Amino acid sequence: MIGRVASVTDPGRKRRRNEDAFVCEPPLFAVADGVGGAHAGEVASRLAAAALKETQPEAPGGEERLVGLIQEANRRVYDRSHEDPSASGMGTTITVALVEDGNVSFGHVGDSRAYLIRDGELEQLTEDHSLVAELMRSGKLSPEEAETHPQRSVITRALGTDPDVDIDTFTIAAQPEDVYLICSDGLSSMVSGEEILGLVKEHREDMERAARALVQAANKGGGEDNITVVTFEIADDGAHDGETREQAVPAEAMDEAQPEEEDTLTEADAVPVVDTMVLSTDEIQAQVDADRKVERRKRSRRVLVWFVVLLLVAAAAALLVWKLLD
Numbered sequence: 001m002i003g004r005v006a007s008v009t010d011p012g013r014k015r016r017r018n019e020d021a022f023v024c025e026p027p028l029f030a031v032a033d034g035v036g037g038a039h040a041g042e043v044a045s046r047l048a049a050a051a052l053k054e055t056q057p058e059a060p061g062g063e064e065r066l067v068g069l070i071q072e073a074n075r076r077v078y079d080r081s082h083e084d085p086s087a088s089g090m091g092t093t094i095t096v097a098l099v100e101d102g103n104v105s106f107g108h109v110g111d112s113r114a115y116l117i118r119d120g121e122l123e124q125l126t127e128d129h130s131l132v133a134e135l136m137r138s139g140k141l142s143p144e145e146a147e148t149h150p151q152r153s154v155i156t157r158a159l160g161t162d163p164d165v166d167i168d169t170f171t172i173a174a175q176p177e178d179v180y181l182i183c184s185d186g187l188s189s190m191v192s193g194e195e196i197l198g199l200v201k202e203h204r205e206d207m208e209r210a211a212r213a214l215v216q217a218a219n220k221g222g223g224e225d226n227i228t229v230v231t232f233e234i235a236d237d238g239a240h241d242g243e244t245r246e247q248a249v250p251a252e253a254m255d256e257a258q259p260e261e262e263d264t265l266t267e268a269d270a271v272p273v274v275d276t277m278v279l280s281t282d283e284i285q286a287q288v289d290a291d292r293k294v295e296r297r298k299r300s301r302r303v304l305v306w307f308v309v310l311l312l313v314a315a316a317a318a319l320l321v322w323k324l325l326d
Helices: 040-054 063-085 131-137 141-148 193-202 208-218 251-255 281-325
Strands: 002-010 020-025 028-035 096-101 103-109 113-118 121-124 167-175 179-184 227-234 246-248
Touching: 002 208, 020 040, 020 227, 028 040, 028 179, 028 227, 040 063, 063 096, 063 167, 063 193, 063 208, 096 167, 113 167, 113 193, 121 193, 131 141, 179 193, 193 208, 193 251, 208 227
Parallel strands: 002 246
Antiparallel strands: 002 227, 020 028, 028 096, 096 103, 103 167, 113 121, 113 179, 179 227
16 A cells, blocks of 8 residues: 655754654654754654654554554653753654555644645645744734744644643545655745645656655755655555665765755854754743734834924924024
8 A cells, every 4th residue: 555655864954963853664654853952852853763663563553553652752752851961851843654544644743744745736734833833823923924933943842841742643544646745844944835746746756756856955945954854655555565765865866966065064063053942832822922012112112213203393393484484
């Protein structure tokens, strides 16, 4: 039922380390994007990925099985963050897909994404657990404002921040020729849905090439974050025999598509790591209230400025009239 699959990960152009991790072991697929200072984000994402690989039960279970896997991953990250002072406060997003019995079940925490390409159209399957997404859903922020919002990297849910985690789960009835794509926000924040669809269509017969093209597009768009893509197709039983490809982007492949002066930064480059933040619901409301206060202060200053300008204009007009009548 599972056809060709591929996975590619790349640090991007602005980060010194790759804090993403992935699982590409049919019928299980996942992407984790670590958050936290120092090397903690890298530790969190790899702990979560290892938990998925090591605790897969034999019996099918769909969404219930995914909840168990993700809760185990959450427990491992949470315990490590409390046992190791250097990992304190770390966390990770996780988006997991499980293919079984003609269905694709998903478990999702954070702002990594899952997409479905079916009948030539792209659909975003997951909802981002992020500050800007919450503000957009509540009507307080437009999509255009969200693209440039200063807190767009703030997430509201992650593995490892609490003993238990709230997990979004859902199941899609699979169809032949479906293409499912899971990615970290290093792709989705740099490449539009329309461009993602176009590149997958262009390289539809070579999933590995399609995944590499998406990473290249994200780097061309700025490469602000680590980029990870895991993709798989649904085929008729026996088609392609579940061929699996997982890798980091080969240097020679990237060199063919990108100018030398755009090389990704290495550990030697003195560029600070920009960490994603995790906010609770109360903290989100506090942030919204703070933004409102700032906006009110700005409006008050604008009103005061206009009042002073009107006073000056009125004074100038009065002086002019007085001189004319004198």
